[in-house]
Amino acid sequence: MAVVSPLFAVVGLLLAVGVPLVLYALVRSEHDQRETMDREDAELAARRDK
Secondary structure, eight states: OTTHHHHHHHHHHHHHHHHHHHHHHHHHHHHHTOOOOOHHHHHHHHHHTO
16 A cells, blocks of 8 residues: 555656646647748638638
């Protein structure tokens, strides 16, 4: 029973650090895949959305 508490603490610490890092990596990969356009193309795209 004495082994369960430190093991639980280690697993909890790994989750507390790992989950935000995974989320950060996912958001960062989305940011890297975005398309950029100049002002004229953006205005044309905005007009087409109407």
